[in-house]
Amino acid sequence: MKETIFVSSVQKELAKERQALRDFIRGDALLGQYFDVFLFEDLPANDRSPSELYLGQVERAAVYLGLLGFEYGWEGDGGVSPTEREFDHATLKGKQRIVFVKEGDEHKRHGKMRALIRKVDRHLTRRRFMNVGDLTGKVYASLIRYLEERGVLPRRPFHAAACPDATMHDVDSNRVTEFLKRAREERQLAVSPNTLAKDALTSLNLLESGNPTRAAILLFGLDPQRFLPAAEVKCMHLHGTEVVKSAAEYKIFKGTLFEHSAQAIDFVMSKLVSTVGLRDAGPSESVDYEMPRSVVAEAIINAVAHRDYASGAAIQIYVFADRIEVWNPGELPPSLTPESLRQRHSSVPRNPLIAEVLFLGRYIEKFGTGTRHDCWLPQSQPSGTGVFPGRGSIRSAPLA
Numbered sequence: 001m002k003e004t005i006f007v008s009s010v011q012k013e014l015a016k017e018r019q020a021l022r023d024f025i026r027g028d029a030l031l032g033q034y035f036d037v038f039l040f041e042d043l044p045a046n047d048r049s050p051s052e053l054y055l056g057q058v059e060r061a062a063v064y065l066g067l068l069g070f071e072y073g074w075e076g077d078g079g080v081s082p083t084e085r086e087f088d089h090a091t092l093k094g095k096q097r098i099v100f101v102k103e104g105d106e107h108k109r110h111g112k113m114r115a116l117i118r119k120v121d122r123h124l125t126r127r128r129f130m131n132v133g134d135l136t137g138k139v140y141a142s143l144i145r146y147l148e149e150r151g152v153l154p155r156r157p158f159h160a161a162a163c164p165d166a167t168m169h170d171v172d173s174n175r176v177t178e179f180l181k182r183a184r185e186e187r188q189l190a191v192s193p194n195t196l197a198k199d200a201l202t203s204l205n206l207l208e209s210g211n212p213t214r215a216a217i218l219l220f221g222l223d224p225q226r227f228l229p230a231a232e233v234k235c236m237h238l239h240g241t242e243v244v245k246s247a248a249e250y251k252i253f254k255g256t257l258f259e260h261s262a263q264a265i266d267f268v269m270s271k272l273v274s275t276v277g278l279r280d281a282g283p284s285e286s287v288d289y290e291m292p293r294s295v296v297a298e299a300i301i302n303a304v305a306h307r308d309y310a311s312g313a314a315i316q317i318y319v320f321a322d323r324i325e326v327w328n329p330g331e332l333p334p335s336l337t338p339e340s341l342r343q344r345h346s347s348v349p350r351n352p353l354i355a356e357v358l359f360l361g362r363y364i365e366k367f368g369t370g371t372r373h374d375c376w377l378p379q380s381q382p383s384g385t386g387v388f389p390g391r392g393s394i395r396s397a398p399l400a
Contacts, residue, residue, distance in 0.1 A: 002036045005143075006058050008086040009067035011041060014102070017067055020132045021139060029350075030157060031143055035063075054082060055089050063146065064090035065139070066099040068117055068126075072110040084116050091123060098142045099126035100135060103190070130187065133364070136349075137356030141205040158310040159215045159351040162208040163227050166217050170227075173197040175220045175256065179361055186362035204360075205353055214309060215353045218257050225254050230329075233264040233300075233315045237271050241320050252314075257354070261297075261304050261363070264317055268296050271319045296324070301363050303328035305355045 005025065007018050022037040038057050058064060066087055073081035090097050099120050106114070120126050127142075129135040144160060147153040156162075163170075176197040183189035191203050197220075201207045206216035218224050224231050237249040249271075253263040273290045303315050308330030316327040330350060349355040358364045 002034060003062035004057075004060060005035050005037050005063045005065050006061035006086070006090070007037060007039055007065050007067065008058075008083055008090075010069060010071045010073040010081070010083060013069045013071045013073075014067050015041075017132055017135055020136060021065070024136050025139075025143070028140070031140065034147060034152060035143065054086060058086050058089045058095065059093055061090075062096060063143075064095045064097045066097065066120070066126075067102070067135075068099065068113060068120070069102045070104060070109045070113065072112040072116070075112075079112075081112070081116075084112075084119075087116070087120065096146060097124055098139070098146075099124065100129045100138065101126055103128050103130045128190070130189075133356060133359040134187075137352045137359075138205070140352040156208065156213075157351075158308075159218070160205075160208070160213055160353055162211045163214045163217045166212050166221070166227055168198055168210075168212060170222055171197055171201070171212050171216060171220050172222045175258075176200050179220070179258075179357070182362070183360040187360050189360055204357060206357075213353070215351065215357075218309065219354065219357055221256060224256055228309060230312045230314050231257075231260075231309060233260045233304075233317060235264055235267045235317045235319070237267075237319045239321055241322050243318065257304050257358075258361075258363070261301055264300050264315075265293070265297050268300070268317065268319055268324060269293055291324070299324070299326045301358060302326075305358055305364065306330065306350045308350060 007021060009018060011018065018039055018041075022039055022042075025031045025035050025037050038061060040054055040057075043053065064086070066083070068083070073083050075081055076085075087097070087099075101117055101120075109117075117126075127138055129138055141160070144153065144156055148156065173196075177193050180189065180191055180193040180195065180200055183191070184193060191200055195203075198207070198210075201212060201216050201220075206213050206219070212221075214228060217227050218231055221227070231254075233253045235249075235251045235253065236243075236247045238244060238247050251263075251267055253260040253267070255263070269289060274288060300315075300317065303326050307315055307328035311329035313329040315329070316325075318325045318327075355364060
């Protein structure tokens with residue numbers, strides 16, 4: 001039987017975060033087996049008082065998940081908001097409590113909310129979050145830890161488990177520092193670039209019992225392929241429209257996820273038709289490609305973020321005369337189908353800790369929103385974009 005997670009927050013202020021967590025937990029292949037999510041707004045109308053309903057749901061839930069923002073919410077009897085009452089009731093009933101506080105200007109936070117955060121601090125260790133993507137990754141890590149502590153999971157998910165035989169000596173501290181600089185600039189990450197690598201990986205949930213996880217090695221390892229040989233990208237350029245033995249060019253890219261992603265993107269861009277414009281707009285000529293670099297990068301980074309790293313297969317990229325295909329090892333989660341990918345849907349990342357790091361570095365622009373299509377057609381672009389008809393589409397798909 002699934003355990004219920006009661007999500008507590010000011011509903012209007014954090015509506016997006018509440019719904020994203022519900023969809024993520026229910027849709028995740030692992031968490032969805034063990035948890036369901038209760039949101040007060042999902043209840044149909046009835047004649048019971050709200051306070052009776054939500055406190056009863058707190059009692060029935062196994063996990064209290066609090067999201068504390070800047071608003072305190074409606075102040076009921078005694079000037080206490082439902083959010084604070086829910087936290088107090090969860091504490092009284094001995095529930096597992098997990099609390100996240102939204103980052104931002106403390107001067108804009110309601111005085112009673114600041115007091116509630118101080119109360120939480122006296123009871124447990126809470127964590128901060130910046131946005132939906134950041135929150136999703138941290139909630140995932142907390143729920144996995146909860147399942148492990150209860151003995152429900154024999155081990156952590158593949159990417160989140162300690163990398164066998166790897167130590168901090170196998171982590172490149174310079175790569176960690178460079179990432180922290182980028183994440184601070186791109187997403188205002190609070191962790192200083194001067195932070196020791198071990199402390200930085202701890203803040204990113206990339207250590208287990210003091211040792212680097214597979215995700216840490218994939219992202220920041222000195223030699224990731226020593227531990228995960230299949231973590232590579234194979235790129236093939238073909239002049240025709242079918243796979244043939246005599247490819248025009250074949251490359252295998254290794255290194256960290258950042259490195260082989262960048263190399264694969266450069267490989268694809270080098271095979272596309274381009275035109276050089278005039279210097280009308282400045283001293284440099286503009287170069288237009290038949291397919292935007294951002295589209296190519298999104299497809300490749302998506303494959304890197306969502307591939308199954310337990311698989312012995314590599315990511316495969318084919319540049320044909322009329323299209324580009326990106327294949328990554330793994331299968332779609334049970335909650336998604338190829339048809340559903342063409343409609344608005346929530347993101348269901350296979351490797352949330354990896355996806356979170358890619359988001360913090362702005363390699364993923366909108367973590368948690370899903371993708372709205374699985375191909376890009378030049379003909380659908382507005383005129384004047386510098387995109388040429390020719391290579392028809394870019395498609396990505398999982399390798400079973």
